[in-house]
Amino acid sequence: MKKTNQASLVILGILPFAAVASKVYYAFWTALSFAAVVILSSLAGSVLRNLISGRSRLLIHTAIGAGLTAAADMLLKAYVPAASAGIGICLSFLAVNALVLAVSEASAENGIKASVKNAAVCAGMGSGILIAAAAVRELLRYGTLFSGFGGGEGIRIFADWFSGMEFAGTSAGALIVFGLMAAAAQKIAKMIRVKQKKHMLLREMIASDCHPDLVIDDVTGKTVRRSTAAILAQHRQEIETIAENSDASTEANVENDEFEFDREKADAENTDGEVNA
Amino acid sequence: MENLLLAVISAVICENFVFHQLFGLEAAADAKNSPSAVFIRTLMTSVFIIPASAGSFAVGQMLDGWGIGYLNVLIFALLLAVIEIGADVILNKSAHTIGLTTGNVKIFLNSAVFAAILSVSGCGNMAESVRFGIICGVGFFVGSMIICGIRERLETADIPESFRGLPVLIIAAGLCAMIFTGFAGLPV
Numbered sequence: 001m002k003k004t005n006q007a008s009l010v011i012l013g014i015l016p017f018a019a020v021a022s023k024v025y026y027a028f029w030t031a032l033s034f035a036a037v038v039i040l041s042s043l044a045g046s047v048l049r050n051l052i053s054g055r056s057r058l059l060i061h062t063a064i065g066a067g068l069t070a071a072a073d074m075l076l077k078a079y080v081p082a083a084s085a086g087i088g089i090c091l092s093f094l095a096v097n098a099l100v101l102a103v104s105e106a107s108a109e110n111g112i113k114a115s116v117k118n119a120a121v122c123a124g125m126g127s128g129i130l131i132a133a134a135a136v137r138e139l140l141r142y143g144t145l146f147s148g149f150g151g152g153e154g155i156r157i158f159a160d161w162f163s164g165m166e167f168a169g170t171s172a173g174a175l176i177v178f179g180l181m182a183a184a185a186q187k188i189a190k191m192i193r194v195k196q197k198k199h200m201l202l203r204e205m206i207a208s209d210c211h212p213d214l215v216i217d218d219v220t221g222k223t224v225r226r227s228t229a230a231i232l233a234q235h236r237q238e239i240e241t242i243a244e245n246s247d248a249s250t251e252a253n254v255e256n257d258e259f260e261f262d263r264e265k266a267d268a269e270n271t272d273g274e275v276n277a
Numbered sequence: 278m279e280n281l282l283l284a285v286i287s288a289v290i291c292e293n294f295v296f297h298q299l300f301g302l303e304a305a306a307d308a309k310n311s312p313s314a315v316f317i318r319t320l321m322t323s324v325f326i327i328p329a330s331a332g333s334f335a336v337g338q339m340l341d342g343w344g345i346g347y348l349n350v351l352i353f354a355l356l357l358a359v360i361e362i363g364a365d366v367i368l369n370k371s372a373h374t375i376g377l378t379t380g381n382v383k384i385f386l387n388s389a390v391f392a393a394i395l396s397v398s399g400c401g402n403m404a405e406s407v408r409f410g411i412i413c414g415v416g417f418f419v420g421s422m423i424i425c426g427i428r429e430r431l432e433t434a435d436i437p438e439s440f441r442g443l444p445v446l447i448i449a450a451g452l453c454a455m456i457f458t459g460f461a462g463l464p465v
Contacts, residue, residue, distance in 0.1 A: 008442060008443055011443045011444075011447070012303045012306065012307060012382065012443070013303070015299070015302050015303045015306065015447070016299065016300070016302070016303060016388045018299055019298060019299040058358055058361065058362055059355065059358045059359065059362065062354050062355060062357075062358035062386065063351070063354070063355055063358075065354070066350055066351040066354035066355065067351055069350055069354075070347070070348065070350045070351050073350065074347070089392070089395045089396070092350045092391065092395055093388040093391055093392070095350050095351075095353075095354040095391070096354055096357065096383075096386050096387055096388060096390075096391045097388070098303055098307070098382045098383075098387070101383070101386070167455075170454070170458060171296065171297055171298065171299050171451075171454050171458075172296075172451045172452070172454035172455040172458055173451070174299070174451070175299070175302075175447050175448065175450050175451030175454055176447075176448055176451035176452070178447055178451075179440075179443075179444045179445065179446075179447035179448035179450075179451060180444070180448070182443055182444040182447060183439045183440045183444035183445075184439070186439050186440075186441075186442070186443075186444060187439040190438075190439070
């Protein structure tokens with residue numbers, strides 16, 4: 001999945017939930033379900049990629065996504081009924097979500113590890129945007145944060161004088177906050193892309209020996225400055241020379257030792273002969 | 278007939294499917310197709326919502342009768358997927374409609390149709406579900422066409438780089454939703 005398309009797809013995928021994300025409590029459970037469905041459907045799609053092909057792929061991926069969505073909905077109704085009541089039927093849209101289907105289709109062409117990593121990145125981005133937008137909306141509408149968790153009223157940020165902006169709780173407010181979050185996400189994604197591209201170009205320059213200051217050391221394979229590389233090369237040459245000289249003297253010493261050993265042996269034999277005689 | 282007309286006007290202005298409840302917004306905001314293809318796709322989706330609502334009422338009654346009403350999400354999603362695959366086969370055979378089925382959001386397998394299908398459970402009979410389908414379809418079509426018009430206008434506008442594409446479109450949709458909020462409570 002291309003990076004430029006990925007950001008747009010994440011925003012498209014998370015858009016149906018913008019209306020229900022009026023509090024961090026609802027956004028948290030929606031984001032958790034969203035992430036679980038995206039990652040598990042991608043995992044299932046990559047595991048089954050060799051078994052299904054052609055047009056049946058859409059049917060199988062939809063079935064997997066719908067099954068996971070139904071399971072998530074039932075689990076929320078059973079364990080977090082307050083959140084389920086607040087989210088309503090919006091959670092069911094995960095079954096036909098554009099991002100879930102796109103990630104499943106992409107997983108059909110990649111291995112398990114790459115698919116799950118891609119799905120995790122998409123789910124993380126979407127969940128982050130949703131929760132951040134919900135935090136802003138809850139703050140503007142109610143003046144609190146994290147209300148609903150544990151049945152409590154959350155952390156009151158603004159005092160009682162704050163009457164709240166009712167606009168932030170409406171669909172219009174949701175879209176405007178969401179649009180601003182999407183713009184921030186797009187800016188951050190672009191900054192990361194530029195940084196990665198610069199890093200890649202730098203590595204290519206160093207590898208092709210075009211960089212004015214940096215070069216790859218032949219022995220260790222690490223990136224070092226040219227001056228340091230020259231000093232290292234000089235030191236290595238000196239070490240080699242010393243090693244060669246020490247090898248030569250060692251060989252001469254060994255030959256002398258062998259000659260001494262032979263002479264001692266001959267002297268010993270002569271002495272034995274004289275004794276025997 | 279008069280009641281139906283008033284209901285349609287109410288659906289388009291006071292309780293618009295796209296701007297009030299944000300159903301089908303991603304279908305309208307998907308910019309992968311040309312404007313004419315988007316128009317045809319939106320029309321097809323809007324028209325399809327009517328039989329989909331009627332069909333979902335019938336299927337929902339059957340599922341409730343068999344005691345498996347909790348599987349409605351799975352069954353409806355599979356039915357929509359089969360229809361989407363059929364449409365893909367039929368439409369891609371026509372030369373002038375090649376590319377109609379491309380895009381991140383499918384024609385029939387999207388949240389607008391799904392929302393209409395799931396909301397039909399509150400209807401009492403088939404006639405009400407068809408009426409509900411007409412209301413949802415008309416509301417979705419009008420909302421989507423407004424967003425398409427906004428998108429065409431934004432293509433030639435000078436927009437900061439971070440806001441280009443979806444962010445400014447979503448903000449513009451929010452401003453439209455603000456306008457439509459002004460009609461809420463209008464006695465129709």
